[in-house]
Amino acid sequence: MSTSILPLETVADPVPTRPIDSARPAAGGIPSVTGEHVGHRFADGPWLFRDLDFTLTTGEAVGLCGPSGSGKSTLLSIIAGFEPPAEGTIRRSRVNRVRWVFQNPHGMPRRTAIDHVVQPLLGQGIDRTQAEDEAIAIMSTFHLTKVAAREFRELSGGEAQRLMLARAIASKPDLLLVDEPTAQLDQRTANDIDSTLTGLAQGDAIVVIATHDPNTRAACTRVIDLAWHNPNPNIDTKDDTR
Ligand SMILES: Nc1ncnc2c1ncn2[C@@H]1O[C@H](COP(=O)(O)OP(=O)(O)OP(=O)(O)O)[C@@H](O)[C@H]1O
Structure with missing residues (x-):
């Protein structure tokens, strides 16, 4: 080991x-x-x-x-x-x-929810289409598919917190x-x-x-x-x- x-x-x-x-x-x-x-x-x-x-x-x-x-x-x-x-x-x-999700979710106000999850996937060299598919799959486990196209500033507190968890998972x-x-x-x-x-x-x-x-x-x-x-x-x- x-x-x-x-x-x-x-x-x-x-x-x-x-x-x-x-x-x-x-x-x-x-x-x-x-x-x-x-x-x-x-x-x-x-x-x-x-x-x-x-x-x-x-x-x-x-x-x-x-x-x-x-x-x-x-x-x-x-x-x-x-x-x-x-x-x-x-x-x-x-x-x-290591990823740390803090109690106050911080996102990019005018970027969409899905962008927050796609970004770490693109950083791993995955192409955009595949990254978006993977992002949607991750977001569905956090019940976020319905708000995928919404801007971060429009999300509720719980949605924003779940989005931070989804984003953290996307960074593997x-x-x-x-x-x-x-x-x-x-x-x-x-x-x-x-x-x-x-x-x-x-x-x-x-x-x-x-x-x-x-x-x-x-x-x-x-x-x-x-x-x-x-x-x-x-x-x-x-x-x-x-
Ligand atoms: N860098 C530090 N130097 C000195 N004392 C510290 C430091 N960091 C935390 N403490 C103290 O250590 C104790 C434990 O703090 P910690 O934040 O880990 O507790 P916690 O269980 O997470 O508390 P809470 O549930 O209120 O967030 C507290 O009394 C805090 O004031």
């Missing part, structure tokens, strides 16, 4: 019984990120989490849950390779292309990190996003979603809950995932 530090290209439960997040061996030929005894704190601050063991691989949408301030975004950064953990080891295998990442995809969305729109998360899990990327939305948590195929790994129960956090 080849293991590498990331050459980054970008940057940009039904739940919880505790054993669910323990490390599992990954198959040899597919992307994986393995963490062993991972812990983190900033400088001399309190430990956010410790003793975290996990293996992330394709075929699932892993929810990174826990109270606000428990370190979900920090752990996403560690998984991505943007930040080294204060303790423990992270090993990545076959992870070269090995690792897709999604930070709070339903923050600031109304419940109906949030449900709409949640129903597409399992679709994400069927792709070729490792998918990790940081969330404190209980519905998003329930839509994930597996959950890592940082509340189980907080060594300091007095830390000022609020768990709103359950």
